[in-house]
Amino acid sequence: MYLKIDFNSDEAIYMQLRNQIIYSIATSEIQEGDNLPSVRDLADNIGINMHTVNKAYTILKQEGYLKLDRRKGAVIAIDMNKMQAMEEMREELRVTLAKAFCKNISCKEAHDIVDEIFKEFERR
Amino acid sequence: MYLKIDFNSDEAIYMQLRNQIIYSIATSEIQEGDNLPSVRDLADNIGINMHTVNKAYTILKQEGYLKLDRRKGAVIAIDMNKMQAMEEMREELRVTLAKAFCKNISCKEAHDIVDEIFKEFERR
């Protein structure tokens, strides 16, 4: 799995990790049942602290993407609460699309980008 | 203009302000040329500190939604950098839609919500 941390970003490292792991699941680079590296291995690998990785894993667990097991380690396990996910998506889109609309981006242009991104997920 | 701050939210107050002002522009509740309340008035009105409002206004200025003038106050003025806005939208959508895809939300369902939100902006 490819992970790249931007240490100059204003986005927290553990959030960059979280987002990239979710993206990797969406593109099927990793999938249900797969193991993630141990918190120590990944931390050493990237060059960050163990607790920063642990924070990302803990959030992914809370959000329903991971199960953490002392014997098996961190395993991808999607908790399928679609209704909740829809509501969260709606709230995020409200902000994203309000910005877009103010900047003269049309509904069609938004749709086109949605399609492009979904193609990133669906090509196998 | 209707502004509601959730003091228990994990989202910073100045970001809640920023997002709601952008949303108000998108729905044409406020528009190009309109004045926002002075930083002191709005702060008193909501019951927060002047600098928190000032931070929201400063960000809105940097992002191209406001002009700040010592004589006229804060005035809505959209800086139309559409290309930049498109790229920012694409990056935000990548995270939002990756989450959605993992939770089995289809491309069509995403499109439907985009349409619903755009209707919030376009009905007059």
Add this chain to the structure above:
DNA sequence: TATTTGTTATACTGTTTATATAACAAATAT
């Protein structure tokens, strides 16, 4: 002349982020 604007400066508190050690319990490998 007094008030109102955005703006800037300083100071303080509390929270968050990231790091650093350390230890524990359960499982695995040697």
Add this chain to the structure above:
DNA sequence: ATATTTGTTATATAAACAGTATAACAAATA
């Protein structure tokens, strides 16, 4: 059996951020 590897938990520390509190300035207005 022993050592190692898991996630997990507990402290501690430094830096950055969020929010508040005063205060003052320059330009414009009442």
